[in-house]
Every structure is written in C-alpha cells, then in structure tokens.
Amino acid sequence: KGNQWGYGKEDGPSIWHKNFPVAEGDRQSPIDIIPKEAPRDPNLGPIVLNYDQCTSLNITNNGHSVVVEFDDTDDRSVIQGGPLGNPYRLKQFHFHWGGKGCHGSEHTVEGMSYASELHLVHWNAVKYKSFGQAAEAPDGLAVLGIFLDTGDDHRWLHMITDALYMVKFKASVTDFKGFNPKCLLPSSLHYWTYLGSLTTPPLHESVIWIVLKEPIIVSEKQLGKFRTLLFSGEEEDQRMRMENNFRPPQPLKGREVRSSN
Ligand SMILES: N/C(=N\S(N)(=O)=O)N1CCCC1
Ligand SMILES: [Zn+2]
Secondary structure, three states: OOOOOOOOOOOOHHHHHHHOHHHHOOOOOOOEEOHHHOOEOOOOOOEEEEOOOOOEEEEEEOOOOEEEEEOOOOOOOEEEEOOOOOOEEEEEEEEEEOOOOOOOOOOEEOOEOOOEEEEEEEEOOOOOOOHHHHOOOOOOEEEEEEEEEEOOOOOOOHHHHOOHHHHOOOOOEEEOOOOOHHHHOOOOOOEEEEEEOOOOOOOOOOEEEEEEOOOEEEOHHHHHHHOOOEOOOOOOOOOOEOOOOOOOOOOOOOOOOEEOO
16 A cells, blocks of 8 residues: 555665655755754744643554654644744654664764654644644644753653553554653753654655754663564564664755754
C-alpha cells in the first residue's frame, strides 16, 4: 500500500519520494543548521510555552516512534511568541534516535548530530478546524525540536522510559496521564527557526520549525531503553528493533534560518 514506509533500505528516506513526491520539495526538513549563517533577528521575541494545564492522554508505539498524545480539544497547552503569529496547540510529542553508539538526531548543527531529538508537535487551531487540515497548510504546524545529548541520567525522562515496556510492539498504546513535557526543556529557550516540513511521510510542507540551541542531557542507559522498542507488531515473526528512525538533512534551497536573541 502507498502508505507503507519505514527507515530500512527498501522503505527508507531515500525512496519516500516515490509515494510522496513532496520529499523533493523546496521546504523539506530536517536541515543542517549553520549558526554563523543564521543571523539574529531582533524582531524574534521569546517563545512562550503555556503547558501548565496540559493533559497527556496516552503513550503509543506507532511503528515509527514512541508518541505521547495530548488532549487538544481546547487551548490548555499552547506554544506562542517567537516566529508564531498566534498560539499553536500541543498535539503530541515523540522522539528520533540512533543505534547503539551512533547518533540519531534529525537536525544537525554544522554537520554534527546529537544522540536523539525530541519533537513537540503543535497545530494552528486559530486558523484551522482540525490537526489534519492544519497539517496541510503552510502555517499549520509548529514543531519545537530539542536535542538530546548523552551524559548523566535525566531526572524526569525515566517517567517515559519506564513506560516503554508497555508499548514494545507497533500499534500498542497505554494510558499516560499527568505528564507535563515542561520537565523535558533545557534551561535556555534560545532557538533557531525556519520554514520546513514534517520529517516523515506525508512530509507536508506545513511546519514552522523552532529548534532549541541547548540540548538536554540523558544517559546512554535511558536512551538504550528506546532501542528496546520494536518497529514490528506483536504478530510479526521478524522482530525489528526500533532504532535509526531519523531522516537525514535535506537541501536548504535558499531558505533563511534565523536565530533568536
Ligand atoms: N512527522 C511528524 N512530525 S515531525 N517528525 O515532523 O515532528 N508527524 C507526522 C504526523 C504527526 C507528526
Ligand atoms: Zn519528529
């Protein structure tokens, strides 16, 4: 079927363009960020995260990543400010990571990749009626990207890694209430921003990217738990470890990357 895609040799990023021709478009993500080519824009204010009333619902393995979904039926958790013209509602967050000892972030900084990357996906509920409709609009989504580097244990990430055994297989889901992703933010909210796309099919060019400059630190042990997840479903006899679920950087095609102050 057209919507079968993955990260392997046969179904990975280099052949997504066959079913999703926008893969070769002019505002694809991720990109390699070159800080000295990303000028500070004094008009870029700080990003503001209002997550205090946020309501996480569940955690799920969708066969591509592990996703924590939120109740987005009202404006209880939004991102605003920075390059955004209005508040964007938090819908879900998920991760991308590498294999043992190799890095798996999607965005890179001067060719350097981090161990992993967290994406908090938000949609423009002011202008669009649904996430699906927003996901097809040029200003429909805002994704906050946070790099994960390795070092000491992250004091709150265990709340996620301790739940991963419940969603080992594709299409598994379990309750995951009361988690506020504010605990996964670094101390600084300085960022780079540019216009891009979803980094997985359907690769819609609908994302205002906000990538934080400061990584959070997690331990190899915590990262290793993500690699106990499987791409495959419980009924499949081939067990495919979920790792290296990242798309490599795409051509900038003349886009400008701006930096917050
Ligand atoms: N590719 C995606 N997010 S990402 N990796 O571009 O942040 N998504 C696909 C549907 C919902 C989010
Ligand atoms: Zn992502």
